[in-house]
Amino acid sequence: MSRIKTVFASLRQQRKKALIPFITAGDPDQTMTVPLMHELVKAGADIIELGVPFSDPMADGPTIQRSSERALKHHVGLKDVLVMVAEFRKSDPITPVVLMGYANPVESMGQEIFAAKAKESGVDGVLTVDYPPEECGEWVKHLKHHGLDAIFLLSPTTPQSRIERVAQMAQGYVYYVSLKGVTGSSHLDLNEVADKLSMLRSHISIPIGVGFGIRDGEMAKAVAELADAVVVGSRIIEEIEISSKSQLMENVIRLVSGLRTAIDDVVVKH
């Protein structure tokens, strides 16, 4: 069983929801990423989404754009990200790591070579923002061949026919982006999320994570009432951005622990 499946199965037994923090690899610099990943796990992360820096992050808001720019200043590319995951795996064989990024660094390395290297480094799943299902038949084949989960996005505007298509290809979990716009936007409409999720569940059997616009414990809890997993990105990146290097770990841990407590407040029915 894949690490992602194992985590969701174990959470179900404990009647808990998953917390998935997102950080950009190499932000604020390359030495901080692996220690930060370990601290995220201690603070209660169930899965880590690790952003691969890209020069043109079209689907991201200003916060994640800036984190990508900070990482690129240190020339952190896809190869370095794989090295970081391998380093993380040396002392954490359990926590799943999902790479999240854009198509071009993968295209540049070669889809098949990437899939093989990612598996070898201990990556569990890959979400490539600008590979929609129509364009990634080969891509998903390579991921599956190497035992990696292909994670897909679903949005409020995804029609039913595409949801069915994604349901056939997706593995691990699907990531429902709860609002229109780019990452880091606000104004999450919980009623809309609730309606959409119940519709999604009639097509999708794997867990559904919800992200975009989750800024505090209260919101995280509200989303955890509805979804299987809560994804928090921009809020964590903000904390990294405003913290001095000596305070950074402590501040991020405080934030993520707070989210964990809030999510664990949810009573999960079977």
Added chain:
Amino acid sequence: MKVYDLPDKRGHFGPYGGIFVAETLIAALEELRKQYEHYRDDSAFQAEFAYELKHYVGRPSPIYHAKRWSTILGGAQILLKREDLNHTGAHKINNTIGQGLLAKRMGKKRVIAETGAGQHGVASATVAARYGMECVVYMGSEDVKRQASNVYRMKLLGATVVPVESGSRTLKDALNEAMRDWVTNVENTFYIIGTVAGPHPYPMMVRDFQAIIGREAKVQMQEEYGRQPDALIACVGGGSNAIGLFYPYIDDAGVRMIGVEAAGHGIESGRHAATLMTGRSGVLHGNRTYLIQDDDGQIIETHSISAGLDYPGVGPEHAWLKDNNRAEYVGITDSEALDAFHALCRYEGIMPALESSHALAYAAKLAPTLSKDQLLLVNLSGRGDKDMATVTQASGLTL
């Protein structure tokens, strides 16, 4: 012979093109594709488009024989397709009229655009004023500095110009930011892309609107010269003026097609925007195409004296034309383009845009190698008034 019929249903030109965007944009692109496919065959839409091009843009644009310059160069005859005479001074308006009419029919009250040199921004602001729509133009802050007069023109036309501070602060970053706006305001907003790049249906749609250039040229050449040109020459940044001229000629194997890229300080200097000459395949801005990128797949900052060519990607149809050897792609440096700029001013009394000066410069290289009865048709895609500041600076002068 098989008739050229690309792209396929999902926007592919062989391995290039397609739709490579986040899920959040898929529904909007699908809606746009359906609407465009409908109006593409709608006679009332096409009639209105034709009317606007004639009465508002001033088409057809003439073909002018640059006799003095041709004589001085001492070889083939250089003919200019005068897109510089269009309303707003460049070919960009052909496309913004088309997309503006489509936006109007789709009931969108707000249009957005990205711009490099500012020509597409001006053309978008113009149609927004013409059709009574709100207009927001994204422009890299570097380009805002380089093209101050076009920024003011857009403001006069009622548009809001948003300087983009991310990345290299040029055209590619303006495109990123426009995409982010679109994904956030997709219900009331139409995104007018200015070149033959971006996700399907944009490369096809922009090409179709710009193809008026080549269709007119075919008729004019037959009428005035009794034959088609030996070669077509056009500058290529994203590639819209070149595709506009080339497309109706793709099946005419006897007509050479030459795209001229910006070689900046020289290909070997690394400071250029010659994507097809030096790049390799990748995915950016919603399509698969040639890109200027480093070993990690990060997009590299490009350089050209002309802001309109300063783009690290290129339209996917050009990528296909290159791979299939139907079009040739060559480079012209900043200084060669400047020389051609001055030559056309002095010998023909026409001030070309720096973008178009790249095409002119290649024509000036090629013409002397050919006989006097050969015809080179150069797309003079825009006029050069907007480039005054750049040219004075390059000449070491201040006004």
